[in-house]
Amino acid sequence: MSDREADRLMGVTVADRRADLGRFLLSWFAIPSALVVALLLGAVMMLVLGANPVTGYVALLNGAFGGSYALSSTAIQAVPLLLVGVGICIAFRANVFNIGGEGQIAMGGLAGAATALALPDLPSFVLIPLVLLAGAGGGAIWGAIPGIFKAKYNVNEILSTIMLNLVAVQVMNFLLAGPMVDQSPDSVGGLIPETKLLSPNSQLPILVPGTQLHLGVPIAVLVAVCVYVLLWRTSFGFQIRSVGLSRSASAYAGMPVKRTITMAMTLSGAMCGIAGAILVFGSISHRMVTDGSLTGFTGSAGFNGIVVALFGGLNPLWTIFSAFFFGGLIVGGSALQVATGVPSDLVTALSGIVVVLVVSLEYLRRRARARTITLAGPRAARPPRPPHTNAPSTADARGDE
């Protein structure tokens, strides 16, 4: 059902549409203004630390988007962010909070690597899809567990996913240092937790010679488009969004609320799992490597994907741009560090500020919307439907657990 049809069915008039303008403007400027404020705060931090913010940001932009090599590095960096981001879109649209991206990425990477280790001789047109599917499966299982716990036993999914992150990382450390460790004669004697060189048939082909741009980039974009179609052009997607807006209303309409929640978490995990597989099979070393720390394999993509999804307004298509942008920030962060001596951790701090600002502005946006609805008269007092480009006002829907 398209928006216009829905409006017609609900009797929304032109006046309501005009009243929407206010919230439309606020919704469109909220996210960019969060970015501007964050970048200004970043400039202040650089000044305080004795660096020139202009030099810093120019270096960052150049490092991220200046030239084909920089652009391809940014695109590579964006792939896991995008896949995790679209996974987050699915879960958050269903009003379940998947903070478990880190663990789901690790499990996806492990499942993919194990598949490639077990079946190294398959031709690449079979093996590549197979390892990506295995990655999706690994992530899906790690997403399904908290999904089922949430749906069946009402276990807070934020906590269970965080705990499962810790479990997944330790399992990964165990497997990569033990059963899956590189035992080939020229290895460093199992000192580094890494697999042996994976089958060349499983390596994602490089698309543009001279850069790192590999097949993972178009795959991730394609997945994002598919998720958009799933969320807004299928009845299952409607069900996910409906459950996200109001569980009780959806249950009253006969939707299987618990199954939808479980499915949303599972799909969300599957997306993160694909990200993990692409991290392994698109890597230059062509191994699965970690360093024993919590983010050694994932590079915090599980958390950064949340930032990316929020910045993309929980819309998979906008998330493509958002992921590219944040991928650029991460790549450019190193250039910034070289140019000004300010550690690239600045980028992590700034993305944290972006998240806080986006969710804070969400309230002001909602308040403006409430005001426009009153102005438009009683007729407009229909159930609020957030525009696609915005985070759902989840706080509204929390009341019916």
Next chain:
Amino acid sequence: MNQFFTVDVLTVTIASGIALATPFLLAALGETIGQRSGVINLGVDGIMLLAAFATYYTALKTGNLLLAVLAGAATGTVMGVVTALVSVTLKAEQGISGIGVYLFGLGFSALLFQKLVGTPLPIATLPPVGIPLLEGIPVIGGMFFRQSLLVYLAFLLVPVVSFVLNRTTYGLKIRAVGENPAAADSLGVSVARIRWSTLIIGSTFSGLAGASLLMYGGIFQVNLTQAEGFIAVALVYFGAWRPVGVMGGALLYGLVGVVILTWKSLGIIPLNASDLAATAPAVITVLALLFLARRFRQPAALGRPYEREG
């Protein structure tokens, strides 16, 4: 296994298990206060990182450990103001804004550390203080009564928080706001003011937790907490929002962590299996969440910003 069950090893294990449990306990107690008033603060880990760095830097520059701990606590207070502004006044979705605070703390503490310190130097840590008489009890004394002041403070706060929550007017208001903010509001309790106060107190506790974590090791590093703040949030659920239950969870985490380390160094478990063993507390917590979710009810308004009707 035999070399583990000697008086010396057990004494050291339990004593350092208690010290290791202290950051968990402080952070989880603070989180308990906030959650009883209906606010989830997921930024604990970021606050702990910032506070740990503040403690480290102050100790490095002044050599004054008391000042260092106070700097950690004050960092927590400041972050509490930020958290309250975002979660209470701006009514942000708490699960997500907390992740933002976490990322900020993670990035900013690493940024400051690398820019201002660079090469990590160890600092002097808080000395253990023996409690007269009790310290002299054989075995028990060495386990429990030769700890640093922060450890005593943390465990002393358990009955204090319990008393305040259950036996004072302020505690009653906190619980009322956490269960039914509309009813509390109609009786003239300012929901926003109570939640601001609980978040500031809770975050100050998180700041102390960061300070005590730093004092445990005596050195700062990037991502020092390794998600301990998130575990502390889970421990609140584990302890079913009761200070004593939270203390039990913190002790479990601290002791299991130290036992695994000890077993590893004694060769009781093979080196690489210790990663697997280290999952035990997290697995236990997930299972506990599974069983406790049905037996205990969370504060009814938990995670929901309060807005007046009409």
